[in-house]
Amino acid sequence: MPKLSKRTSPFTDSVIRRMSRLCLEHDAVNLSQGFPDFDPPAKILERLAECTREDVHQYAITWGAANFREALAKKQSHLMQIPVDPEKNITVTCGSTEAMMAAMMSVCDPGDEVIVFSPFYENYGADSILCGAKPIYVPLIPPEFNYDPKALQAAFQRHPKALILCNPSNPCGKVFTEKELNEIADLAKKYDAYVITDEVYEHIVYPPARHIYMASLDGMADRTISCSSLSKTYSITGWRLGYVIAPEKITEEIRKVHDFLTVGAAAPLQEAAVSGLQFPEQYYQELQDLYLDKRDYFCDGLRKIGLNISIPQGAYYVLADISEYGYDNDEQFCEDLIKKVGVGAVPGSSFFAEDENRYIRFHFAKKKETLDEALRRLSALPEKMKSH
Structure with a gap:
């Protein structure tokens, strides 16, 4: 058979969407792919x-x-x-x-x-x-x-x-x-x-x-x-x-x-x-207020668990530093996080051109009860992930 195009060989499928599929497979709370679980207006x-x-x-x-x-x-x-x-x-x-x-x-x-x-x-x-x-x-x-x-x-x-x-x-x-x-x-x-x-x-x-x-x-x-x-x-x-x-x-x-x-x-x-x-403009102010509340609530929960995070100035993602867990491969960390803890995230290496494995990305465009469940599961992170 003729060779396939060289154009697509340098990159893989989307890591974000791959993590979403893994979440479905293991019934994990999906904080990887950035979509809300609440209704549109x-x-x-x-x-x-x-x-x-x-x-x-x-x-x-x-x-x-x-x-x-x-x-x-x-x-x-x-x-x-x-x-x-x-x-x-x-x-x-x-x-x-x-x-x-x-x-x-x-x-x-x-x-x-x-x-x-x-x-x-x-x-x-x-x-x-x-x-x-x-x-x-x-x-x-x-x-x-x-x-x-x-x-x-x-x-x-x-x-x-x-x-x-x-x-x-x-x-x-x-x-x-x-x-x-x-x-x-x-x-x-x-x-x-x-x-x-x-x-x-x-x-x-x-x-x-x-x-x-x-x-x-x-x-x-x-x-x-x-x-x-x-x-x-x-x-x-x-x-x-x-x-x-x-x-x-x-x-x-x-x-x-x-x-x-x-x-x-x-x-x-x-x-x-x-x-x-x-x-009207009121809608966009209310949207900002909604996500500000979600950001503060979720980030506060992550900090209480002991994760070192960078507070975002915009969008609805937060990067968490996982250095203390001793993983050399952040993608493996995210797979284990889904399987052992039941929460989906995205390995930071999929976003960095540099050789970077310290971060994972969560998103918080979710209902409060979804974030509560994610934080409840993540509270077991220190116990379940340090023994890999």
Whole structure:
């Protein structure tokens, strides 16, 4: 038989999804894959029920239903403080995963280099490889997860095509400061690079941190490709509704890639989600309050168990240091955690470009009773995991 493509050989399947499957197999509390176990807003579900009886079951416009793009443009123009034209600047995608891939494929040629902060969401490495681009990793240094400005400048001096910015960051929960974002912006302008942002956690930020859109900074609207989704904001991760906001010329290229990747996102789900895009600002404040309570409650529980953790500034993940348990392999630790303790987490090594085995990632987008059960099981961690 002919050899298979070399393109996919450098990476494995998703470690996150693998841990979810293992959780199902062993009836573990799944704090690995980041999806809520509570319902989306009632208004969105009510509108979805109505849509089943309406004529929205065929293809929408490839780059997104008109009313969805119009509602999104109104919301994001207000938040981003830049004009967003629903006809010229928006492409609706099958989740932010496709949004990032379409953005990467639209600006990168084989051999181009792309800056990626490490730790990073595992898809970014795969996206780079599938595009034929080469990642330049710049470390975010634990426990604060700040970068070394000299290391970032050295990366830009290699004249990369783009920098990928996850803000707030998955997995470490870092929210980039205005000073840091301006440093990145100045280097992107100086070295003529794009910035591709992943901002799916834009509404899950904990004071005093605040989210600032890269595209809103001086001179950055023309070179920023903003990717996001409705998954986390409205607790509808299974709906796979993402989007890209970009300048018109870039949008034209993204739409070509999107058309041949997936044709379009689900039409009835777009129709139902319009109601969420029209929520008042109070909704986003309540969402922030909800996750702030969950963060504080869960992190306090982890500390009482004795885990050394970094408190996230945004998103709904927390990294825990497992050094004291003596494992050389954090993936083995996570497998044992599922089998012996009954709680799922993600090995930190799947996020780091560096040789790093100290961390595992939990998520806390769960009901209080789910977090209580997870913490109850994790209380046995010192007894069950030190004897491996």
